[in-house]
Amino acid sequence: MINLKSLINFFLIMGEITRLFFQTIAASFTRPFYLSRVFEQINVLGVGSISITIVIGLTMGSVMTLNFGYGLMKFGGTMYVPAVVSLSLAREMAPLFTSLLIAGRIGSGMAAEIGSMNVTQQVDAIRALGTSPVRVLVVPRFWASVISLPLLSAISFIVGIFGGLVVCLHEFDMPTGFYMHKVTYTVQMADYLGGLIKSAIFGGIIAIIGCYKGLKTRDGTRGVGLSTTWVVVTSSITILITNFFISKLFIVFWG
Amino acid sequence: MKERREKILKLENVHKSFGSKHVHRGVNLELNQGETIGLLGGSGTGKSVLLREIIGLEFIDKGKIIFKGQDIQNLNEKELQKIRLEISYSFQSGALFDSVNVFENIAYPLFEHTKMSLNEIRSKVAEILEMVDLKGIEELMPSDLSGGMQKRVGMARAMIMRPEIILYDEPTAGLDPTNTKNVVDIMKKMTCLGYSSIFVTHDIPAALELCQRLIILNDGIVAFNDGPEEFKKSNDPIVLKYKQEVHYAGSEGEK
Numbered sequence: 277m278i279n280l281k282s283l284i285n286f287f288l289i290m291g292e293i294t295r296l297f298f299q300t301i302a303a304s305f306t307r308p309f310y311l312s313r314v315f316e317q318i319n320v321l322g323v324g325s326i327s328i329t330i331v332i333g334l335t336m337g338s339v340m341t342l343n344f345g346y347g348l349m350k351f352g353g354t355m356y357v358p359a360v361v362s363l364s365l366a367r368e369m370a371p372l373f374t375s376l377l378i379a380g381r382i383g384s385g386m387a388a389e390i391g392s393m394n395v396t397q398q399v400d401a402i403r404a405l406g407t408s409p410v411r412v413l414v415v416p417r418f419w420a421s422v423i424s425l426p427l428l429s430a431i432s433f434i435v436g437i438f439g440g441l442v443v444c445l446h447e448f449d450m451p452t453g454f455y456m457h458k459v460t461y462t463v464q465m466a467d468y469l470g471g472l473i474k475s476a477i478f479g480g481i482i483a484i485i486g487c488y489k490g491l492k493t494r495d496g497t498r499g500v501g502l503s504t505t506w507v508v509v510t511s512s513i514t515i516l517i518t519n520f521f522i523s524k525l526f527i528v529f530w531g
Numbered sequence: 532m533k534e535r536r537e538k539i540l541k542l543e544n545v546h547k548s549f550g551s552k553h554v555h556r557g558v559n560l561e562l563n564q565g566e567t568i569g570l571l572g573g574s575g576t577g578k579s580v581l582l583r584e585i586i587g588l589e590f591i592d593k594g595k596i597i598f599k600g601q602d603i604q605n606l607n608e609k610e611l612q613k614i615r616l617e618i619s620y621s622f623q624s625g626a627l628f629d630s631v632n633v634f635e636n637i638a639y640p641l642f643e644h645t646k647m648s649l650n651e652i653r654s655k656v657a658e659i660l661e662m663v664d665l666k667g668i669e670e671l672m673p674s675d676l677s678g679g680m681q682k683r684v685g686m687a688r689a690m691i692m693r694p695e696i697i698l699y700d701e702p703t704a705g706l707d708p709t710n711t712k713n714v715v716d717i718m719k720k721m722t723c724l725g726y727s728s729i730f731v732t733h734d735i736p737a738a739l740e741l742c743q744r745l746i747i748l749n750d751g752i753v754a755f756n757d758g759p760e761e762f763k764k765s766n767d768p769i770v771l772k773y774k775q776e777v778h779y780a781g782s783e784g785e786k
Contacts, residue, residue: 308643397626400588404622405640405688406615408608 296410296488297480300418303411313416314423321382321417322424326431332377333432336369337361337439345448354448358458361440366467367526370433372519375425375478379511383486384504386417390490391500399491409491418483425479426472433471466530474522478515485511536563539727540585540618540696545594547580554580555591556751562696562729567722569738570731572748573776578731579623581748582698585729586620587611598696616644619694623701625685627673633660634669637688644692659687663717679710686717690726697721697728703737715741733777739763747773 345357390413393399402409437459444450489503489510540562547555554577562568570578583589585596587603596603603614627636637656641647647655653669660666663683673681682702689697699718703711715737721728722741732738738745739759747755747769754769755762762770 393628396629397622397624398628400583401622401626401628401688403588404586404615404620405643406612406692407640407643408612 292492293484293488296414296491297484299410300414300484303408303415304419308411310412310416313412314419317416317420318424321378321385321420322427325378325381325424325428328377328381329374329428329432330435332373333370333435334439336373336432337365337436338443340364340369340436341440341443342447345443349448354450355454355458357444357448358440358450358455359462362437362459362463363467365433365436365440366463366471368471368519368523370436371425371429371471371475371478372515374429374432375475375482375515376512378425378428378479379482379515380508382421383482383507383511386483386486387489387493387503387507388500390487391493391503394491394493395496395499413491414483414487417487418480421479421483422476423479425475425482429471429475433468466526470522470526470530474519477518477522481514481518482511485514536565538562539564539599541595541597542581542585543595543597545581545584545596546592547577547584547589548592553751555584555594557594558748558751558753560746560753560756562727565722565725565727566744567718567728567730567742569742569745570729570748571733571735571738571745571773572754573773576748577751578748579700582620582700582729582731585696585698586615586618588620616640616692617694618696618698619689619692620698621682621686621689621700621702623704625673625678625681627681627684627688629673631672632669633665633671633673633676633684636673636684637691639688640692655691659691660684662690662720663687664713677710679706679713682706682710682714683717686714690721695727697726699728699730699732701731701733703732703734711737735774735777749773 340361341357344360345354348354348356348360390399393413399409399413402412441452441455444455445452486507489507493499493503495502538561540560542558542560545555545558545560546553558577558581560568560581570581572578580589584591585598585603587606591604594604598614598618603611606614627633628639634653634656637659638652641652641655645652656669657666660668663686665680665683665687668676668680668684673684676684686699686702702714702718706714711734718728718730718741730738730742739762742759744756744758745762746753749755749769755765755767757765765771
């Protein structure tokens, strides 16, 4: 049962996360800039996640195609499979599943890294040396995440389409030309763009929640463990809820 | 006759609580230019907290901390960052950044706050490492260093910006006699160079050797504030109790 204390605590955490977000944005556009650290983080967070993104994209595309294919076959609708799969991938599945997966990988990683720094007083050392932990630790991770997620989501989409193509070719004898024509005809620029924007927003959510919990980590190694679990759960739930509202917005404005 | 020196730091009626625990109940303290004071007291009396308050890592509940005429409590984070270049903090654990080597640890404030070239920074780091008797360890990682070496690297990092005040948080804690002597020798060098410092310690012989004044924190207030000779001769019950607690054999001889 939710009591008043946990409700107040929830709003306090939401407030602190929002404040960290605005501090991050403010620090992003004032000197000093840490561009090299952003690229370093893109390498760690983005490039390091490519292999797992390929696996999830391929799995999503092929499994969806398989299920839709046999499902629609009963009604003679196999030819609609490329349209359904590609549209789902572009609008929802690629950004959402890639982000959820990346939340597990990099969100927990951020919380663990910054949390360990916090419990060993390295974050205090950053402050004591006249610099800001938000600027040094959060800003590079935030932008690396915002930049990397749409790119990873795009990879996931492309690989997913390829996975669907392979299944369509082997299971439903669908010609490659027909499949590709259906995909390019169905998925419009707004669908691609919507997916990319969503991914960027999810990237920001993952980074801010991961860094927030890292900076709040206490109680040594046990605290670090608890923080990583909290980040995965919280960012996944936040992504899922945010996804609904963004999807609704896109449908209202872009159709 | 005692030399009259300028007061550079003044704590007035400082109060601090953590929940129901009152750590400071009106601490008054002054630090003169070029002076080293020893801050003594049992565990949990708020010695390290006082250092953190001075550098703005903790906020006080009531009172004033005046450095060069400005109350540190009234400064925002950006203004505090400037103050932290003039007051540096040497952490008890060293608090070295464990993902970068010794050079990058010590050079961190120089990269952040100066426009020095890489060669200038290299020579400055080499110079300060020589001063702490750790010549040629620039490429080593913090995990490759012993506890004593980590503390000395932490001290080197705290000194590299040539601050006006250095706050040492138990720099000799947990060290063997050889490492303790090394650390005390470094602090002596800094005192000779005219730096002001506050030395939190339980090591009475080291404090007597280094400090012009000793302060005992007890029950949230300054219970003793006088020179080393007066400390040795003191029959104040709090001083005697503290000497007994830390097994200071020297106190018996002085009676």
